[in-house]
Structure formats: structure tokens, C-alpha cells
Amino acid sequence: MPMNSAAMDVGSASGMVAAGSAVRVQQLRKVYGSEPQAVTALVGVNAVFQRGTFTAVMGPSGSGKSTLLQTAAGLDRPTSGMVWVGDTELSQLSETKLTKLRRSKVGFVFQAFNLIGALSVQENILLPLRLSGQRGDAAWIQQVVDRVGLTDRLTHRPAQLSGGQQQRVAIARALATRPEVIFCDEPTGALDTQTAGEVLALLRSVVDETGQTVIMVTHDPVAASYADRVMVLADGEVVHDMPQPGAERIAEHLASLGRRPRATQEG
Numbered sequence: 001m002p003m004n005s006a007a008m009d010v011g012s013a014s015g016m017v018a019a020g021s022a023v024r025v026q027q028l029r030k031v032y033g034s035e036p037q038a039v040t041a042l043v044g045v046n047a048v049f050q051r052g053t054f055t056a057v058m059g060p061s062g063s064g065k066s067t068l069l070q071t072a073a074g075l076d077r078p079t080s081g082m083v084w085v086g087d088t089e090l091s092q093l094s095e096t097k098l099t100k101l102r103r104s105k106v107g108f109v110f111q112a113f114n115l116i117g118a119l120s121v122q123e124n125i126l127l128p129l130r131l132s133g134q135r136g137d138a139a140w141i142q143q144v145v146d147r148v149g150l151t152d153r154l155t156h157r158p159a160q161l162s163g164g165q166q167q168r169v170a171i172a173r174a175l176a177t178r179p180e181v182i183f184c185d186e187p188t189g190a191l192d193t194q195t196a197g198e199v200l201a202l203l204r205s206v207v208d209e210t211g212q213t214v215i216m217v218t219h220d221p222v223a224a225s226y227a228d229r230v231m232v233l234a235d236g237e238v239v240h241d242m243p244q245p246g247a248e249r250i251a252e253h254l255a256s257l258g259r260r261p262r263a264t265q266e267g
């Protein structure tokens with residue numbers, strides 16, 4: 001079975017039976033603060049992210065993208081609703097168990113790379129394993145290092161690398177524990193167009209060739225066009241959820257949001 005055939009299921013986001021899901025959120029609601037200043041960032045989002053798929057999460061600033069990423073990754077707790085990473089439902093977990101789950105089942109790639117400057121490339125890649133007390137699978141680590149093209153850079157420090165190379169290190173680090181899912185927050189936001197293309201092609205290949213699951217927040221329709229699926233948020237809800245239709249159509253969908261009557265954020 002081709003790895004990304006699960007992408008065919010992406011339209012069934014509200015179908016809650018998903019044995020092959022890497023991440024699943026149900027009635028996810030997040031309210032920041034309390035009345036009268038409460039802000040509802042997510043109004044009750046349902047979504048399934050199948051294993052071996054690549055989803056772009058888009059939408060205007062303030063639409064809830066980061067909140068969705070953070071609650072789905074167990075970095076922040078929702079006000080109500082449920083999140084599964086693999087088979088584990090997060091609301092039942094203690095802080096210690098949640099931290100453990102984040103270290104082993106979730107990878108992160110940020111716009112600003114967030115590498116540790118004092119560590120070598122190899123040490124940065126192995127850090128999540130060290131933190132979670134695992135030795136790791138040597139064959140897998142070798143495969144990851146080969147895939148991201150870093151074999152001859154392992155003893156370098158991050159400052160000795162270009163932005164694109166640093167982001168490749170961050171992707172290798174995110175893959176090291178062989179997580180259920182890699183969450184990317186604007187991973188190409190700090191890169192030039194060509195380097196961004198290389199990083200996106202790498203993310204695409206880790207989905208296609210190693211069967212990983214990627215959920216990526218981006219503003220860029222071209223970046224989103226590397227995904228299988230585009231989920232668009234507005235005012236804390238999913239307003240489009242579609243197989244990736246190409247950069248031009250994605251841009252049109254985003255533009256159409258400007259013409260949508262805006263719901264109030266309060267309450």
C-alpha cells in the first residue's frame with residue numbers, strides 16, 4: 001500500500017473511528033482568560049489526521065492555528081474536548097505523563113529552528129532521545145540523517161550551517177524518536193524561496209518514504225501545496241477542509257475568507 005494512500009480518507013475528518021489516525025481532536029474548545037475578557041480561540045474543532053499524511057493548517061492571523069497545534073501536541077490543555085495522539089487520550093494524563101508523551105510521540109519544527117548552539121548537529125538530533133532516556137534505534141537514526149542529507153555535517157555546530165541546513169537538523173531531531181506526528185509551525189517562515197522548497201520537499205519525502213505524519217501551520221499557499229490536505233481555520237473553526245487543490249486555488253480560498261462575515265470573538 002502506498003504510504004500516502006491514507007490521504008484518501010482526509011475528507012472524513014468528522015468520522016471519529018480512525019484506527020490509522022496519528023492525531024485526532026474531538027469538540028476541541030479553548031477559551032483564554034475569563035469573562036468579560038474571555039477569548040474563544042477554538043470553538044469545538046473535530047479533525048482526524050491519518051498516519052502517513054501531510055496536512056497544511058491555514059487561516060488568518062488569530063484564527064486559532066497555533067492554539068490547535070499546541071493543544072493537539074499536548075503543549076497546552078484545551079478548555080474542553082479531547083485529543084488523541086496515537087491511541088492515547090491526553091486529558092487523562094498527568095503532567096509527567098504528558099511530558100513523557102510529548103518527548104516520545106511528538107516532534108516539533110519551529111520557524112526559528114530552536115537548535116542548541118553549544119551542541120553539535122549530532123547531539124542536537126539525539127537530544128529528544130537523551131531527554132526521554134531512550135537509546136534510540138540506530139538504524140532509524142542513520143536513515144534519518146541520510147534522508148535529511150546531514151551525514152557530513154554531524155560534528156558541526158548550528159552556527160556553522162545555513163538556515164536551510166539548520167532546519168534540516170531540526171527536522172532530523174523531530175524524527176529521532178520516530179514520533180506519531182511532527183508538528184511544524186511556519187517551518188519555512190525564515191527561509192528564502194529556494195531553501196524553503198528544499199525543506200518542504202524533505203517534509204514531503206519523510207511522509208512518502210518513511211510514512212510519518214506532518215501537520216504544518218503555514219501562511220504560504222506554495223508551502224501548503226506540498227501537503228495532501230489543506231485545513232483552513234477562521235474564528236476558531238474549520239471553514240475549509242480539502243484535498244490540496246494547488247497553490248492558486250489555496251490562495252483563492254484564503255482570499256474568500258476576507259469576504260466572509262466575521263463572527264465576534266467574544267463569548
Ligand code: ADP
Binds near residue numbers: 064
Ligand atoms: P493564529 O495562530 O491563527 O494566529 P492563535 O491560536 O494564536 O491564532 O490565537 C487565536 C485567538 O486566541 C486570538 O484571538 C488570540 O489573540 C487569542 N490568544 C492566543 N493565545 C492567547 C493567550 N495566551 N491569552 C489570551 N488570548 C490568546
